[in-house]
Amino acid sequence: MTKQPGKIHRRCGLRYPGICVQLPCHAHTIPKARAELVSTTVQVIIVILAVIGYLASPVALVWGWIRWINLPKLRTVSSILSFAGFILATASALLGIFIIVHAQTTGGYPFYDPRAMRIYALGTLLALGGIILGIGGIWRPSSLRWHAPVSGLGMLAFWILAAEGE
DSSP, rough: OOOOOOOOOTTTEEOEEEEEEOOOOSSSOOOOOOOHHHHHHHHHHHHHHIIIIIIHHHHHHHHHHHHHHOOOOOOOOHHHHHHHHHHHHHHHHHHHHHHHHHHHHHOOOOOHHHHHHHHHHHHHHHHHHHHHHHTTTTTOOOTTTTTTHHHHHHHHHHHHHHHOOO
């Protein structure tokens, strides 16, 4: 592959010659059609994460709490793991609500604000804990058997989108 001269885009470091987009390492080039496909793919992934994080996660959390209140509570190891995972996913959701409300009332956060980054990290860790404990609880039937890992995955998608927005 031959290197073609072109302008360097200031923000991302990509070159824009006539036919190819050259990567910053100057070792490989990719056709423009392929570069546009990557952009579309990223957009689709973001839409999927948004649907999971902003739609599926709240529904799973509310539905899970309703099921937990109405159904009998088992005292097995798997049901306790599911409940603990669900609590962590709920804590992650409450942290997400807090950061949204706080950002709206204080005028937002500066770009790469250390406080916001710590909150994103804590929310991600809570969501991952919810997923891990929820997976530990799926082996036996309980009221929160599937709600804990699904809520944790939804909150993980939420925090990925929040961090990606930075």
